[in-house]
Amino acid sequence: MSGKFFRLLSPLLAFLLLLSACGGSGETTNHSPSGNKAATAASASASESPSTGDSGFPKTVTHLKGETTIPAKPTKIVTTNFVAAEHLISLGIIPHGTASLEQLAIFKLYDEELNNNKIANLGTPLDYEAVVNAAPDLIISFDWDQADYGKLSAIAPTIVLDTTKTTNIFQETFVLLGEAINEHEALETFFSKYNATKEEAIAALKDNRLQGKTAIFMMASEKTNYLFTGLNTKVFYDELGFKAIPDLSAAQAIDLETLRKYDPEVIFIGEDYTNPTGAVEKLKDSAVWQTLTAVKNNHVYETDTSIFGPMARGQQYALEFMRDLQP
CATH class of the missing domain: 3.40.50.1980 (Nitrogenase molybdenum iron protein domain)
Structure with a gap:
């Protein structure tokens, strides 16, 4: 995307989207204070x-x-x-x-x-x-x-x-x-809970047969549907077992026609936290949206956009959200 595009975004959102194009695959280490x-x-x-x-x-x-x-x-x-x-x-x-x-x-x-x-x-x-x-x-x-x-x-x-x-x-x-x-003890406490929840999420996704399905993570806004890949969603693909769509690994936005072309089996979607305007509901009303496999199979999950970003409690919540999904 152009520099002009990024100048129009909030500093954090622009930063996250730049990260989104990086590091979509590779080994994920156990991140705890003792092993990080x-x-x-x-x-x-x-x-x-x-x-x-x-x-x-x-x-x-x-x-x-x-x-x-x-x-x-x-x-x-x-x-x-x-x-x-x-x-x-x-x-x-x-x-x-x-x-x-x-x-x-x-x-x-x-x-x-x-x-x-x-x-x-x-x-x-x-x-x-x-x-x-x-x-x-x-x-x-x-x-x-x-x-x-x-x-x-x-x-x-x-x-x-x-x-x-x-x-x-x-x-x-x-x-x-x-x-x-x-804050060594606080870090140990946080990651002990995080890693335990991650194992619970992995087991739950396997049981409900969502593991192995193609999935995308998107944030709907008034004019742009942002796509989160790479570092922001690494744990979901590399550890929880969702399958990425390679052609979208460097994408930072996705329109409805592209969404229809790749037709992911699972969609995680949230409202633009910087300017909530009801964009998710508008997407649901579109004809293209109704044709998607994830929509037909009830595998569209609306979520707080904190799961897409770098916030620690948001990532803990992401694992709890994945653990508790109903297929």
């Missing part, structure tokens, strides 16, 4: 000074922009994107503030934390004055934020995680973040 290569790299890049009982701090973390020393266990962490904020929540930490808080609030998975805690909204795009006013003791950013590291690091210690080298956008970046702030 990213966790090992994170540990190797962090030197811990002698602890004074403050959970391994001070600590120096090597990241995309250099080295940052975190002097003490942070209690007022702010993030420059809602995915990083989500990662904190998934570790049991309430972020002190985040940019694009309203985008996180779209997903019902986080209602409890957002409704019961005061989290500062740092603006969309990021408002640097709001960051100053939040008085954080640590700032966490991702490379795709394009936030001004100089400005941020002048406010508080700042780490910028590089997502460009990851082979699993949620698990590796999530682990890097958790390792950077020494």
Whole structure:
């Protein structure tokens, strides 16, 4: 797709669609803090000074922009994107503030934390004055934020995680973040549940005979039907057993005629989280939609679009969703 197309999208959505064209197949490793290569790299890049009982701090973390020393266990962490904020929540930490808080609030998975805690909204795009006013003791950013590291690091210690080298956008970046702030036990707890649910999902999909069926994952919007492949849906194909459609492995959008041409046996579909307009219902009303094999066989599953992205709790929910499917 053209650069102009991506400039029209939200930074996160554009980033996810770029990832969607990458890494559609290959070996998937067991991502747990004890076995994750990213966790090992994170540990190797962090030197811990002698602890004074403050959970391994001070600590120096090597990241995309250099080295940052975190002097003490942070209690007022702010993030420059809602995915990083989500990662904190998934570790049991309430972020002190985040940019694009309203985008996180779209997903019902986080209602409890957002409704019961005061989290500062740092603006969309990021408002640097709001960051100053939040008085954080640590700032966490991702490379795709394009936030001004100089400005941020002048406010508080700042780490910028590089997502460009990851082979699993949620698990590796999530682990890097958790390792950077020494949340080892929280990571172990999360992945213990994640891996157990994954085994349950694999068994359930085998039992209900959905394994081996061609499947696509799409998000409907007013003008474009986005297609998620590659890193975003790797676990569904490589581990849960759905079959990808090779000709669509690099596609980032799909129209109805192309959908009819490849006619997947299973369709997972969600509404555009950035601008919900009832696009899924409009698709259902189209004549082409009614001809699809997945529609005729009742193998169209509507879902929260959090399962398509890099959010840790969203990926846990994805496994629970797959485990509980009714064929």
